[in-house]
Amino acid sequence: MKKFTNESMYEIIDYMEEKLKIDDLLSIEVLNPDLGINNYAGEIVDLDEEYTYHSYKAWNDLAELMFCKLLTPLKVSEYTVNLKFKKINRSDSFHKTINSSDNEKYGEESIFFRINKNEEPAFLYYYKQALANVKIQTRNSVLNLGINKADEFQTIKDGLDEDEFLKKDFVGIDFCPSAIEFAKNRFPTNNFSFFTHDINKLDELNLKKFDLIISIGTLQSSSLNFKEAFMSLIQNYLDENGSIILGFPNCRWIDTEIIYGAKAPNYSFSEQSILYKDVYFCKKYLQQKKFRVTLTGKNYLFLTATSIKK
Known part of the structure; x- marks a missing residue:
């Protein structure tokens, strides 16, 4: 599971596009969005280290764009959660x-x-x-x-x-x-x-x-x-x-x-x-x-x- 802290969405998308070419399930560790609900996307949240903020809506949008289903987030630490993206079957339509x-x-x-x-x-x-x-x-x-x-x-x-x-x-x-x-x-x-x-x-x-x-x-x-x-x-x-x-x-x-x-x-x-x-x-x-x-x-x-x- 890859951890993202202060990386940009550009870097995250690049990573996901490459991983989803070979994997049907992708896990990443990111800042718990509940800890930055008053922030805009991309703003820095300074906790145990610097995190770039993204909301659950942003992660759900990303799942859709990547043709994935966003599964239930799991808490990893005091400040982070595990997000799992399951690739959908694009032939099932x-x-x-x-x-x-x-x-x-x-x-x-x-x-x-x-x-x-x-x-x-x-x-x-x-x-x-x-x-x-x-x-x-x-x-x-x-x-x-x-x-x-x-x-x-x-x-x-x-x-x-x-x-x-x-x-x-x-x-x-x-x-x-x-x-x-x-x-x-x-x-x-x-x-x-x-x-x-x-x-x-x-x-x-x-x-x-x-x-x-x-x-x-x-x-x-x-x-x-x-x-x-x-x-x-x-x-x-x-x-x-x-x-x-x-x-x-x-x-x-x-x-x-x-x-x-x-x-x-x-x-x-x-x-x-x-x-x-x-x-x-x-x-x-x-x-x-x-x-x-x-x-x-x-x-x-x-x-x-x-x-x-x-």
Whole structure:
């Protein structure tokens, strides 16, 4: 176990990158972050010797950047702790296992189905904020595209009293049969309708217009023409005074970990040009259509738009 005292983060990263090329588990001894909670990163804490301060957040950020899980710290001495970094299995990802022609690629037996975004603070916090921005209490009809197991509806339910919730009409659409069956069993009341259907062919469902449309990580699917699908939603399915919440993934799910940063084709690292291009297109289009647009989030960027035509 290597001990770091007054070394810089540059030196620490260099060391970890080299060690993780050959080892799956790496241990280092560092200053106990609890002893410097009033310090900024890089400040010197003078105890039995000089230590460069880094918070637990900094170490957790480093673990993510190194594609590692940070294990429970163990106390080594009066001033230091042992941090263990366990390398994640980068081949264990639904992104690599899905078959684009398979209707069950996001189904009940898939890795994706195990993911519960509602238990990830970096998702839930900003999604709740988006629901508040569109004044979910005032929205009576909600369409969710790419519903999967209906986690987004669960958050709405958690934030409303039962009478409010039952007065709203919810429609969820997904091309995955097992996901839709799960969603139907999860929300069996009469104010819910679920359809196993291709989003490219929404016109076949003869849907009405909605005063809130939600789509989290679906419109960027390779099977959709993003711009056409987005404009069609606004023109054909959103009420004149309605709102929309779009979630743009800025992360990857690898070996049960959520890793920050969108991954573009042909890049071995996070490259976010396509993400921001899509976000900017939607923002500009909606502003031209007289919507107030906000952009929040981290691992998912939430574009929230509310009509200001009145």
